Amino acid sequence: MERMKKQALINLGTEWFAEKGWKPFEFQLETWDAYLEGFSGILNAPTGSGKTYALLIPILLDYIRCNPKYAEEKAEGMNAIWITPIRALAREISLASERAIEAMGLAWQVGIRSGDTSTSVRKKQLTNPPQLLITTPESLHLLLASKGYRNFFGNLGTIVIDEWHELMGSKRAVLAELALSRLKSLLPALQIWGISATIGNMDQAMSVLLGSGESTMPNKIIKADIQKKIEVVTVLPDEIEKFPWSGHLGIHLLSKVVPIIQQSGSTLIFTNTRAMCEIWYQRLLDVAPDLAGLLAMHHGSISREIRDWVEQSLHSEKIKAVVCTSSLDLGVDFRPVESIIQIGSPKGVARFIQRAGRSGHQPNAVSRIYFVPTHSLELIESCALRQAIDDGQVEERIPYVRSFDVLAQYLVTLAVSDGFDAVETLEEVRSTFSFASISEAEWQWLLNFIVTGGKALHQYNEYQKVRRDPDGLFRVHDRKISLRHRLSIGTIVGETSMIIQYQRGKRIGTVEEWFIAQLRPGDTFWFAGKSLELIRVQGMTAEVKKSKKKKGKVPSWLGGRIPLSSQLAQYLRLKVAQSREDAYAEPELEKLIPLTELQDRRSHVPLIDEFLIEYFQSSEGYHLLFYPFEGRYIHEGMSALIAWRIAQIKPISFTIAMNDYGFELLSDAPIPIEEALENELFNTIDLSADIQASVNSIELAKRRFRDIASIAGLVFKGYPGREKKDKYLQSSSQLFFEVFTDYEPDNLLLRQAFEEVFVFQLDETRLRTALDRIQFQKIILSQPEKATPYSFPIIVDRTREKLSTERLADRIRKMKLALERE
């Protein structure tokens, strides 16, 4: 048979769509075309838009083109890999692709390779690979850790990476980049496609995915022009006077949330924390007992079985509403729900849009999201969100670069399987976005690290993992090391947690060690919506039974804090100004008028070109408040910096408190703020040096180092079922930190810890931008009689969280040095 024309192939795909009563969208046809022309690229499409078929179909069509006798013969080898960031998506993609394969009459098999795949299936896959393999970045690395993997990937033509926006900002993307660099080098014609929701740095997303290097294919970004209308409905309190100035639970509006759930066919209620999720679930059932059996709960610490049940029940409409955390952001592409409720700030525009998009899936349907503020100032946030959506402003994802921990792990992965050649591998590694700048010296350090353990650890055998063989290849020869390495592949370092299970063995979920440690047998606590009595603790398992008691602690987990994004922050400042200038334009701002007026009367409401500082005295001491509206993380760095700079003028020690809107410096002595302002308090000239001096970066880096040590393979987390305790992981990673600091200060992993602190935690770039902005604003130094509506939440927060500045002795010593310099 002659080579089929591209158009004929596309017609074939279109026919298949027609059989199902579908019509391809413009972007799908565009993708088919680009794929068949040999392009790599990124497909920018929202969930539920048919993005999967946009790439599955052309992969199959291309196979037909290259293998004219497709229908008669069994396809040979693996043709395509589909990577998903979560296992639950693999099942869906597998079903979708099986449908398409069958309809086109291809002799293709679809296989899933993830942590759920049984050993026997894995073995079969290695000798007889499926034509389409659906897997995760981690499992792909496990394949690269298998002997003879070159044959396995021999026929590979395409890799698709789904939800690339989700991976982009994490070290899992670095795993993907490295695996791709290896496969691209094995298969120069490999086509690579990413699927991504809209992010602010789409071009960069493509650079990260495709990397550089000679074999880079012609590439393209295809945008699915599916504009969804999003309607933001704020649930307004009746009387703003009775609405709290601070708080995070939002339970005051419970009675207004119930009717929304009752009147909708199905509802998702997004909360910001797992504890909040538990509390809302209970309270909803308290006030609306008719929801019993129709309301469920879903968060990351609830067991996989229960979560699967919840997802399926929602899909089959057995239940009506689910209270959840971001555990339902991704994954199960279930039937769209009718209403979405967001409780408290979503902290970012993209997250809010993604959640809203869970409703109103029909073309032209409006996605409606109800926003439930948890305190007064969040009313401004809902206006900010609405405006940001209208302006199409979404966040960027910052890719990790120079993550040497991941690279060290990857090199051992290659050494575990067939070994690697240093020259060839360096070239591949350099073709990735993450390691484009790696120097020869850094590369040699890494090789030395995996071979000898490096300068600090060369006396210990267990860190001498890899050997350079006479043929020049680097290999692992010790079976124990290989095994331990396979068990440690990946970049997610979680808390070790305790399993909660009934006496008969059914698992309900997990909580953190410290929470159970504070309970005694017989105590009750709430979990997964149930009142449970602790019976006994055995190893890492806590046995419980159901309890009738109504009172009990609700567990909290030490999750990461979600920082307010700079996009949202920018709109927040805009809307703060509007609350003073044009409050009647928006119902939320109008509602807020009494509060805005009070703030303006007592102090000031800043316009967009103004920067507000409040200074007042109370029985607690002297309060100095700043309102950059930049989010907690930035405030953390900025407050330490400002405190340090003021202390250069007059030796004072501060207690620092902050939230997403501003921060407070509290002192028992008067603060020379005017003088500080005259001395250019916000300048960015010596910023890096001043940050170094003001922030306790060693402590921050030490915490970062825990993950780095684990990813780089310095700390072994234990065999499955026999995990080591957190205390062990913490103390051994700290030990490494100290050993390196003392004996090998130029250790690359140690340096990486500090770099991560400055890039991701203190976010120096954003801090600089914020300070530059403030320098151009008009400083309003207001001296209210007492606390203002803006300052109140921060002051309340302080009673919870106390961060004192560095020890006074250190401070004085440093200042003396500074004085001597001049």
Place this chain on the structure above:
DNA sequence: GACCTGCTGCGGGGTG
């Protein structure tokens, strides 16, 4: 290194 509000995600005992 905690708990005072604080998310999510992966992997797993094999030499063709």
